[in-house]
Amino acid sequence: MIIDVHAHHFLYTNPINVLQENREKGVYIIIENGLDPETNRKVVEISKKFDIVHPALGYHPVDIAKSNDSMIEQELKYITERINELIAIGEVGLDYYWVRDKISIEKQKKWFLRILELSEIYKKPIIVHSRKAEKDVIELATSYNSIIILHSFWKPSLTKLAVEHGMYISIPTFVYKDKGLQKIVQYTPLDLLLTESDAPFLDPIDKRNNKSWKIIYSLEKIAEIKGLNIGDIKAQIAKNFERAFDIEILC
Ligand SMILES: [Zn+2]
Numbered sequence: 001m002i003i004d005v006h007a008h009h010f011l012y013t014n015p016i017n018v019l020q021e022n023r024e025k026g027v028y029i030i031i032e033n034g035l036d037p038e039t040n041r042k043v044v045e046i047s048k049k050f051d052i053v054h055p056a057l058g059y060h061p062v063d064i065a066k067s068n069d070s071m072i073e074q075e076l077k078y079i080t081e082r083i084n085e086l087i088a089i090g091e092v093g094l095d096y097y098w099v100r101d102k103i104s105i106e107k108q109k110k111w112f113l114r115i116l117e118l119s120e121i122y123k124k125p126i127i128v129h130s131r132k133a134e135k136d137v138i139e140l141a142t143s144y145n146s147i148i149i150l151h152s153f154w155k156p157s158l159t160k161l162a163v164e165h166g167m168y169i170s171i172p173t174f175v176y177k178d179k180g181l182q183k184i185v186q187y188t189p190l191d192l193l194l195t196e197s198d199a200p201f202l203d204p205i206d207k208r209n210n211k212s213w214k215i216i217y218s219l220e221k222i223a224e225i226k227g228l229n230i231g232d233i234k235a236q237i238a239k240n241f242e243r244a245f246d247i248e249i250l251c
Contacts, residue, residue, distance in 0.1 A: 001026065001028045001029075001234055001238055001249075002022075002025075002026050002027040002028065002195070002212060002213060002215045002216060002219070002234075003027075003028060003029045003194070003195060003215075003237055003238060003241050004022075004027060004029065004030045004031065004195065004196055004197050004199070004212035004215055005029075005031045005127065005149060005151070005170050005194045005195065005196050005241065006031060006033055006090070006091070006127055006149075006151040006152070006170055006196035006197070006198055007030050007031065007032055007033065007196065007197050007198065007199040007212055008032065008033060008035065008039070008198070008199060008200065008201070009022075009030070009032060009046070009053075009199055009200070009211070009212075010032060010039060010042040010043060010046055011039075011200050012199075012200055015046060016049070016050070018199075018211055019046075019050050019052070019053065021211065021213065022052070022211055022212040022213050023052055025213035025216075026213065026216075027052060027212040027213050027215075028052060028249065029052060029054065029241065029249065030052055030053050030054070030212050031053075031054050031055075031056050031087055031088060031090070031127070032046055032047060032053050032054070032055060032056065033056045033058060033090045033091040033127055033151075034055075034056065034057045034058050034059075034090075034091070035058065035059070035060040035063055035091055036059060036060060036063040036067070036075075037071070037074075037075050037078070040057040040058070040075065040078065040079070043055045043056070043057060044057070044082070044085075054087040054088075054245075055085065055086050055087065056086060056087055056088040056089060056090040056091070056127055057078075057079045057082065057086055057089065057090075058079070058089055058090045058091045058092040058115075058127070059072060059075055059076070059092055059111070059115070060091050060092070060093075060095075060129065061092070061093050061094050061095040061099065061108045061112070061129060061133075062095050062098045062099060064107065064108050064111050064112075065095075065099045065104040065107060065108055072111055076114070076115070076118065079118075080118060080122065083122045083124060086124060087125075087245050087247065088124055088125040088126060088127050088149070088245060089115060089118065089119050089122075089124050089125070089126045089127070090126060090127025090128070090149070090151070091127055091128075091129050091151065092112060092115045092126060092127070092128060092129065093112060093128040093129035093130050093133070093137055094108050094109065094112055094129070094130060094133035094136055094137050094140075095108070095129060095130075095131045095132070095133060096131070096132040096133040096136075097131045097132040098131075109136070109140065112137075112140060113140060116140065116141060116143075116144040116146060117144065119144065119146040119147075120144045120145050120146045124146075125146070125147035125148075125149055125244055125245055125246075126141075126146050126147070126148055126149065127149045127151050127170075128141065128148055128149065128150055128151060129151060129152070130150060130151075130152075130153060130155075131152075131154070134150075134153065134154075134155040134158045134162075135158060137150070138158060138161055138162050138165065138167070141165075141167070142165050147168070147244055147245075148165075148166075148167040148168065149167070149168045149170050149194060149244060150162055150167050150168065150169050150170060151170045151172075151196055151198070152170070152172045152196070152198055152202065153169050153170070153184065154180060154181065154184075155180075155184075156180050156183040156184050156187065159183075159184050159187040159188060160187055163187070163188055163189060163192050166192070167192070168192050168193075168194050168240065168244050169184060169188045169192055169193060169194065170194040170195065170196040171184070171185060171188075171193060171194070171195055171196065171218055171222065172196055172197070172198055172202050172218070173196075173197055173198075173202060173203065173204050173210060173214045173215060173217060173218050174202055174204045175218050175221050175222065176204045176217040176218060176220075176221050177204050178204075182221065182225060185221070185222050185225045185226070186225055190226060190236050191236070191239075191240060191243075192240065193222065193236065193237060193240060194237060194240055194241065194244065195215045195218050195219065195222075195237055196215070197210045197211060197212045197214060197215055198210065199211050199212060204217070219233050219234060219237075
């Protein structure tokens with residue numbers, strides 16, 4: 001069983017074909033993560049059509065930096081109105097790679113805090129982007145009583161701090177060849193590991209052609225690092241998924 005907690009298949013021209021392909025190749029669960037008002041609606045639509053897709057709605061930090069406050073406020077209202085239909089809030093967080101000016105960074109932080117507050121109020125796990133902002137993400141998130149899933153977390157030196165705070169680490173398919181991510185797997189306890197594709201991004205083989213089923217390569221690598229067999233890793237990740245998202249996998 002393959003579980004993908006972070007994907008954006010709606011960015012493919014024909015997402016239904018790709019989702020079908022994923023299902024045929026053993027993917028049981030995909031969390032599609034919205035990025036902005038337009039893609040949040042695509043996530044809602046696609047999750048109604050496809051039973052393996054669970055919706056998470058969010059506002060990507062790079063888009064937060066580009067949007068005006070009333071637009072963001074309105075979208076958070078859209079998200080909270082549907083909160084019971086969602087498996088999580090995401091993709092949200094901070095990004096200091098694409099956004100570098102002080103004013104925009106402060107704006108990202110302000111809204112990230114607001115979204116963390118919503119995840120606490122509504123008791124929804126939150127799927128967090130932290131590119132080049134890992135320390136601030138961990139610091140801000142620890143003040144809230146929420147379940148945090150660090151997606152595509154790429155900072156080995158801060159992994160221990162994140163896991164000490166009980167944050168889940170979602171390992172991207174790049175772990176197949178990236179030494180930094182391999183170290184992160186090593187530092188993360190088995191009960192805090194999750195897997196993701198970030199499809200169509202971050203394909204370790206063909207650029208921008210990532211799909212959930214390619215997580216099979218991550219599972220092989222994780223099993224090798226942890227000295228276990230793939231079956232045990234899959235079972236552990238399924239357990240972690242059930243605990244993190246408070247949902248029972250029926251299969
Ligand atoms: Zn993403």
